[in-house]
Amino acid sequence: MLLLLKAMDATCIDYQETGFFSKTVTDYLDDVPELKSFYSYRPDLKGFTQLLEHKQVTANRELLAQLLTEQYSKAGAPEMPFTLMVKGNIDLLKQDNTYTITTGHQLNVFTGPMYFLYKIVTAIKLCRQLEEAFPDKNFVPVYWMASEDHDFAEINYTNIGSKKIQWNQEVSGATGRLDITTFRECLNQYKGILGLDGHSAELAEIVETAYGKHSTLTDAMRYLVNALFGQYGLVIIDADDSRLKQQFAGIIKQDITEQNSFKHINESNSLLQNLGVHTQVNPREINFFYLQDNLRERIVQEGEQFHVLNTDMRFSKAELEQEINQHPERFSPNVVMRPLYQEYILPNLAYIGGGAEIVYWLQLKANFDYYGVTFPILILRNSGLVIRKETTAKIQKMELTAAQLFKATDEIKNEWIKSHSQHELSLKDEWRELQCIFEKLKLRTHKIDPTLGPSTSAVQARLKHAIDNLETKLTKAEKRNYETRLQQIEAIKQEIFPKNSLQERSENFGLFYVKWGQVFIDELIRNFEPLDFKFTVLSE
Structure with missing residues (x-):
């Protein structure tokens, strides 16, 4: 049943006019000279042309494609259709002329706020535009699941229809590994709010399969995001894998023992702060966690030893290096090293993030330069405000x-x-x-x-x-x-x-999907323009 009788009308305004975006972000979009040394290429087609000429790919393409295929199969086919678009894009990753456009986010229950979708839509639309501009190359949209993140309080709730649904549970360790067998009450609440009209049954079936028939939060999120975006070719990656970590093991060892990221990012932070930039993250001496089931704890150096906090585990330098060689999956990058890991294992050209993410990526370029990893183009995700027909009529009348x-x-x-x-x-x-x-x-x-x-x-x-x-x-x-x-x-x-607050930062997509179904995502893709950098107001 198609409930959207006509296409949405889009009105675009400058981000600065909204009052919701920092001066640093608007300065970056306006190409302020003082920020130029903190990124590589401009977020425009000329910048992509320049990056494609100089991009050095460190990714193991064959391994990447093999691992992605395994992850999709693990998710439980036939429950999760391995769409031809996704399969085709994974196969394309084996080719030297294929590049990724990546966005990432935590595993918020039911995807959390609307901007989760906006990040992915921006990646999909940008890939389409790049394919038109560079027809001899392929571009694959990627969603990086932050499955190793351990901040449960940031992901355990969503707001939908003025109601807050919260998953209350005592947890520890990486959120992606969480057992979701206790999630039933939240699932029933969400489905109840969806109601019985429009596309509610369609979305209820998607979330029921995602959270009711999978055992971990990672698998549930992979299913849910694939159900929404698989038909557009979005590839979903879980980098919590020993083979991917093995590729990165040399940098893990070097950075823990030499503490290079601490030095280079702090230097960048000082320079940015002198420009009046409010920096988003502060590096630690060691920017990796020790990761096991139900455990993700910081590693600190105490004299000649390396200690995993809140445990009895201690390593000498030689023992630590041996542990990294034998079990690289046990070393989880924090917020300042995860981007480097991402760019190392993907043939990536651009990262799509929100305003705060753009600022913290500006803090990281010096560390990328030190390790010889190409710094991606930073794209501010599209922002949107969706206005119902009834409200649109009131706005027009006023x-x-x-x-x-x-x-x-x-x-x-x-x-x-x-x-x-x-x-x-x-x-x-x-x-x-x-x-x-x-x-x-x-x-x-x-x-x-x-x-x-x-x-x-x-x-x-x-x-x-x-x-x-x-x-x-x-x-x-x-x-x-x-x-x-x-x-x-x-x-x-x-x-x-x-x-x-901005609608996109609080409200879940669920009731919009109930009204419009998959056409809602189609309309987002049609109206968002990733390289125009305007706030999009969509009215019915």
């Missing part, structure tokens, strides 16, 4: 623009009142007349006593303050006359900016 929607509620109300009131609420003309009077007063007082100038100016300042207060009162009085209309502005803001 004659509000897309840019206005991002302003504070009171500011929108004041602008609306001033543009729609039948009375002149501004006292600017009156104040100009009063200023002329005060200029005459100043001349007269100066002739009588030059020292009275400050007193006259003080009277003028007090009167200006009184005039401003009167103008505010006039606006408030007119607001009372339009109270019903102004309440609509409040209702619009509350719906599309839940908790005064």
Whole structure:
């Protein structure tokens, strides 16, 4: 059943106009010269042309394709269709003219907030655009599952339809390895909120299979994301694998024992902070965890030994190097080393991330340079605001623009009142007349006593303050006359900016999928323009 009767209308505005993006991010998009040394190539087609000329691939392509095929098979076919698009893209990875465009995220339950989808859609759309620009090459969109992350509190909930669904459980270790047999209550709650209308049965079946028929969070997430994006050729990778870690083992040993990332990233942090950049991450002396089932603990150096915190495990340097050689899968990169690992094992050209991610990647380039790994092009993911037909009608009736929607509620109300009131609420003309009077007063007082100038100016300042207060009162009085209309502005803001935050940062995709089905994702792909760097407002 196709519920979307017509294509969505898209309106694009500058990120800076939204007020939700940091100056560092907008400076990066605006090509501010001071940031140039912290990245490689610009996020445009010219930048991709330059990178393709200089890209050095360290990935073992045959192993990568073999491992991905195994991971998809492990997920439990026939439950998880190994689509021809995905299979074809994995096979393409064996070819030297194939490159990946990668985004990554934690394993948030039910995908978490909307921007999870936006990251992946950006990767898919960018691959299509690059294929048109470089027809002799292949581009594969990749979702990197952060299966080794251990911050359960960041992934154990989602907000859907003003309801919070939270998975309460005592856990430890990497979230990707978590047993999801206790997830049934959350699954039932989510399906209940989806209801019975539209495409609810379709999505309910997807999440039921994902979380009800798989044993770990990694396998559940792989199934769910593949169900949504497999038809577009998205390849999903879980890098928690001994063979991939073995490729990276040399850097693991070198960085733990020499602590190079600590030095180079700290130096970059100092330079960025001198430019006024609020850095996102701080490196540690050792930027790897020790990983086993139900365990992911920091490694610290204590004298000549290396200690796994909160355990009795200690290694000499020789023992540590032997452990890395024999069990590389037990060494898990933290937030500052994971990007290097990613770029080392993938033939990757670009990383797609949110604003905070872009900033922390800027902190990492010096470390990439040290280890001789090509730094990817950084692409700010597309951002979107989806507005229902009923709300779109209200916005149009109120004659509000897309840019206005991002302003504070009171500011929108004041602008609306001033543009729609039948009375002149501004006292600017009156104040100009009063200023002329005060200029005459100043001349007269100066002739009588030059020292009275400050007193006259003080009277003028007090009167200006009184005039401003009167103008505010006039606006408030007119607001009372339009109270019903102004309440609509409040209702619009509350719906599309839940908790005064961007919709994409809080609301789950579920109810949008219920209404539009897979066409919702089709519309995102159609309307997002990864290299335009605009905020996209989609209205029905």
